[in-house]
Amino acid sequence: MEQLGQEPPPPSATTYRAGRRGRRGADRAAGTGRRPRRWLRRILPALLVVVVLLVAGAAALYLWAGGQVRHVPAIGTYPGRPAAGAGTNWLLVGSDSRAGLTAQQRKELHVGNDGGRNTDTVMVLHTGVHGPSLVSLPRDSYVPVPGHGRRKINEAYADGGPQLLTRTVEQATGLRIERYAEVNFLGLVQVVDALGGVRICPEKPLKDARSGADFRAGCQHVDGRQGLAYARARYSDPQGDLGRVKRQRQLMAAVADRMLGTGMLLHPSRPVPVARTTLAAIRVDDGAGMRQLWDLGWSMRKITGGAGRAVTVPVARPGVSVSGAGDVLLWDTPRARLLFQALRRDDPIPTSVTN
Structure with missing residues (x-):
């Protein structure tokens, strides 16, 4: 013891x-x-x-x-330009340019030889504290084009290039555009193909002889040519241009999701060709670089994942016939004003403008 x-x-x-x-x-x-x-x-x-x-x-x-980013003078100053609001506004443009397309490619893509100087896609992407919001401005929207009177919004590009289109959008929406990005037909096809295709999910079958669209309902994998046909189809759609802008948003979101998804990291040989193809296809404003493009891609991916909003500017009367302009879309001015005021203040989009 x-x-x-x-x-x-x-x-x-x-x-x-x-x-x-x-x-x-x-x-x-x-x-x-x-x-x-x-x-x-x-x-x-x-x-x-x-x-x-x-x-x-x-x-x-x-x-x-x-060092591969391509620039275009797209944003200029002018008297009466809207003041900067909260958040950042991108103008996203899909040009219907046929530049670089061979006769065979035009036939395969169902784009023909006419046109080629307007814009098939016009969208405003707003990024702020409430997440990204993507607003489609249908190409047939009937708005004032500075120096040219009231015309379809897509004609502003043909009248004066990116700067006139940017000014037209600013004055029609009251939003200051800080960033600009543009891609044409061929560029879109090449980007989708470089990604190995993307996934789209039509709710209903879609067949349009003029665009080449022929899709069953439900999710499916498409290549670049099919993706372009999906985004351009409108003549067989009862919603016309309003239906097309929804498919354009779906395709852009699918591209962003594929580009920034984990699948890209699992293919070490893919990032460089994808980056090279994308940077060759896209043109941005003089002040944008890789950081801004990266932010753009992530914002689009957030919208795909439900962390953002995707809407179309409220329309009062679609398919109104105007002499010299054809069928146009007239905005619902009071509701459109509420939408753009919310974006300018970086407030959530009111549900009253999306119903």
Whole structure:
């Protein structure tokens, strides 16, 4: 028996070794032994090297891509230009330019030889604290085009190029446009093909001889030519241009989702060709670079994932016939004003303008 106030004798060597063996056995039984830790110490340096190489490769790709960005003078100043609001506004344009298309490609894409100077797609992407909002402005919207009177909004591009289109949108919406991005027919086809195709999900069968669209209802994988046909179809759609803008949004969101999805990372050979094709297809304003394009892509992907809103400007009367202009769309001015006021203030879009 130990005496009070006396320290216990130190353990013997035999007792110490037995204790260590007992603890190792318990560690092995619990899965916490030293052998896994030694294995981890060996693998960590290799993992660190892999991470460093991936980061270095991503940085090199980012720097290279920055030098490939193509610019166009799209944003100018003029008297009475709307003041800057909260958040950032992009003008996204799909040009119907036939530049670079061979006769065979025109036939395959069902675009013909006419036109080629208007815009098939006009959208405003607003980014702010409430997430991104994408607003489609139908190409047949009847609005004032500075210096040309009231015309369809898509004709502003033909009348004065990107700067006149930007000014037209600013004055029609009251929003200041800070960023601009444009892609043409051929560029869209090439981007979708470089991605290995994208996934679309029509709610109803869609067949349109003039665009070449022929789709069953439900989700399906499409290539670039099919994607373009899907986005351009309108003549067989009872909603006409209003139905087309919905499909345009769906296609753009599908491209962004595919481009920034995990599948891209699982194909190490794909990012460079995709980046090269995309940067060759797109033109942005003089102040935009890779960071802005990256933000644009993520905003579109958020909309795909439900973290944003996608709407069409409220229309009062579709299919109104105007002498010299043909069938046009007239905006519902009070509701459109509420929509653009919300974007200018970076407020959530009121449900009253989307119903």
